[in-house]
Amino acid sequence: xxxxxxxxxxxxxxxxxxxxxxxxxxxxxxxxxxxxxxxxxxxxxxxxxxxxxxxxxxxxxxxxxxxxxxxxxxxxxxxxxxxxxxxxxxxxxxxxxxxxxxxxxxxxxxxxxxxxxxxx
Amino acid sequence: xxxxxxxxxxxxxxxxxxxxxxxxxxxxxxxxxxxxxxxxxxxxxxxxxxxxxxxxxxxxxxxxxxxxxxxxxxxxxxxxxxxxxxxxxxxxxxxxxxxxxxxxxxxxxxxxxxxxxxxxxx
Numbered sequence: 534x535x536x537x538x539x540x541x542x543x544x545x546x547x548x549x550x551x552x553x554x555x556x557x558x559x560x561x562x563x564x565x566x567x568x569x570x571x572x573x574x575x576x577x578x579x580x581x582x583x584x585x586x587x588x589x590x591x592x593x594x595x596x597x598x599x600x601x602x603x604x605x606x607x608x609x610x611x612x613x614x615x616x617x618x619x620x621x622x623x624x625x626x627x628x629x630x631x632x633x634x635x636x637x638x639x640x641x642x643x644x645x646x647x648x649x650x651x652x653x
Numbered sequence: 654x655x656x657x658x659x660x661x662x663x664x665x666x667x668x669x670x671x672x673x674x675x676x677x678x679x680x681x682x683x684x685x686x687x688x689x690x691x692x693x694x695x696x697x698x699x700x701x702x703x704x705x706x707x708x709x710x711x712x713x714x715x716x717x718x719x720x721x722x723x724x725x726x727x728x729x730x731x732x733x734x735x736x737x738x739x740x741x742x743x744x745x746x747x748x749x750x751x752x753x754x755x756x757x758x759x760x761x762x763x764x765x766x767x768x769x770x771x772x773x774x775x
């Protein structure tokens with residue numbers, strides 16, 4: 534049952550990210566923690582692995598439309614490695630409760646931004 | 654040349670910040686990359702979204718490697734949500750052009766708000 538729900542939520546995360554360009558991660562993380570029951574840190578780490586196929590297929594679709602500026606993508610993507618190491622060390626040293634609340638704050642910001650975008 | 658160097662410095666800055674954000678929150682970082690490309694590099698919205706997606710593939714790959722080394726990645730569950738999401742993305746990008754999204758964006762926003770409250774409660 535949990536497995537079926539996780540598959541449905543994964544599918545929904547993909548549909549929403551394809552429609553709104555807001556990544557699958559903001560739905561993967563709560564799916565993995567609230568539905569599957571992973572710790573928040575495990576949920577975040579696992580979410581990143583799950584994002585890879587989604588980003589790959591999304592990038593391929595956008596490439597077909599001629600929208601990807603590859604040089605910029607490569608520079609941003611490769612230099613992100615430095616930030617990833619810093620962010621991962623910080624996340625690994627924060628308590629699960631703190632991580633969960635930080636993530637909830639991020640969700641509130643994104644929810645507000647989406648709501649705001651309707652008015653404009 | 655100076656312009657090229659400046660734009661490269663901007664991309665590096667966006668990349669480092671997005672990587673930090675991505676690993677801290679477990680998300681791709683598009684929330685940060687897309688507006689940065691529009692505001693700092695003068696990208697059109699469609700180019701920014703597309704370029705961000707390609708960059709996120711690499712960012713998430715680095716994140717997966719680092720957290721994989723730390724032993725925090727549940728590989729089976731990653732496939733369980735990631736593979737259906739891959740199919741969902743194809744559906745979502747085709748729907749994008751057809752569905753009037755005002756109501757959907759509103760519902761999505763409410764959903765995220767609800768999850769945030771649930772996470773705060775613990």
